[in-house]
Amino acid sequence: MRHLPSIYQEGGKDGEAPFIEGYLSVFEAMLTGVKNSELNGKKSPGEVLDIISDIFYPGFSFLQTGEDTDFLLRITDKKREVFNSYFSVDMDEFLTWMAGWMSLVLKDDWDLEKKREVIARIIPIYKIRGTKEGLERYLQIYAGKDTSVYEFLEPFQVGVTSTVGEDSIVGEGRPYYFQVNMTLPIPDPDILEKEEQAIRDVIEMEKPAHTDYDLIIQVPTLEIGTHSTVGVDTLLGGLITRQK
Numbered sequence: 001m002r003h004l005p006s007i008y009q010e011g012g013k014d015g016e017a018p019f020i021e022g023y024l025s026v027f028e029a030m031l032t033g034v035k036n037s038e039l040n041g042k043k044s045p046g047e048v049l050d051i052i053s054d055i056f057y058p059g060f061s062f063l064q065t066g067e068d069t070d071f072l073l074r075i076t077d078k079k080r081e082v083f084n085s086y087f088s089v090d091m092d093e094f095l096t097w098m099a100g101w102m103s104l105v106l107k108d109d110w111d112l113e114k115k116r117e118v119i120a121r122i123i124p125i126y127k128i129r130g131t132k133e134g135l136e137r138y139l140q141i142y143a144g145k146d147t148s149v150y151e152f153l154e155p156f157q158v159g160v161t162s163t164v165g166e167d168s169i170v171g172e173g174r175p176y177y178f179q180v181n182m183t184l185p186i187p188d189p190d191i192l193e194k195e196e197q198a199i200r201d202v203i204e205m206e207k208p209a210h211t212d213y214d215l216i217i218q219v220p221t222l223e224i225g226t227h228s229t230v231g232v233d234t235l236l237g238g239l240i241t242r243q244k
Contacts (some may be wrong), residue, residue, distance in 0.1 A: 043086045051086065058095065058116035062086075072116055095119065102126075107142070107198070132178070135206050139180065142202055143195075146183035176211045183218045192219065 010018055051062040059072055063079045073079070075091065083091050095115045099106050104122050106115050118141050125141075128134035136149045152174075180203060186192040196217060203213060 058119045
């Protein structure tokens with residue numbers, strides 16, 4: 001409607017809708033099978049088409065108001081209601097659909113804001129897919145910032161590079177090999193095993209096919225006088241290291 005000449009947008013008396021709007025709604029009902037009287041608070045197909053360009057990025061700019069300044073605005077209950085007036089699925093299901101277009105699997109334990117942030121960040125990472133930086137940044141989305149990838153391009157040399165646990169390989173090292181180190185504050189063995197498998201699935205999907213790797217996971221535990229954050233590392237002992 002807004003793209004038509006202004007004469008077609010003029011309303012009738014007493015604030016009535018323009019004639020052309022009612023006229024076109026007849027054809028809309030014929031094409032969609034939905035009459036305006038049957039919308040029950042939902043937006044019409046025409047209104048959905050008006051914001052179609054705004055739905056393919058998780059910023060959802062059509063939900064923004066004059067008070068919103070953040071690029072990824074926080075989704076309030078009221079904004080969720082507005083979103084639901086446009087679509088027959090809720091926002092979580094919609095984000096899952098959107099992630100599928102990007103070959104991205106969203107974790108079940110991520111909240112709504114985390115899912116939106118990951119979707120917004122993933123496309124730039126795909127530009128460096130198959131590289132050390134790309135894999136590292138991808139894994140940091142899933143496992144947090146305490147994640148690093150080592151390629152061992154400069155193997156262990158006394159007096160040059162000699163960091164035990166990072167580049168401590170004598171000789172030339174294995175070809176096409178890298179090592180993923182990460183810290184996961186997950187004391188529950190069952191949950192940790194599931195998380196590890198999810199991380200391995202990401203590595204297998206993102207790494208070059210001809211490469212090989214080892215995954216080393218350290219689980220921080222409580223050490224009195226060293227680190228003792230309740231709910232993060234409340235296991236007695238030192239770092240637990242898992243390597244396969």
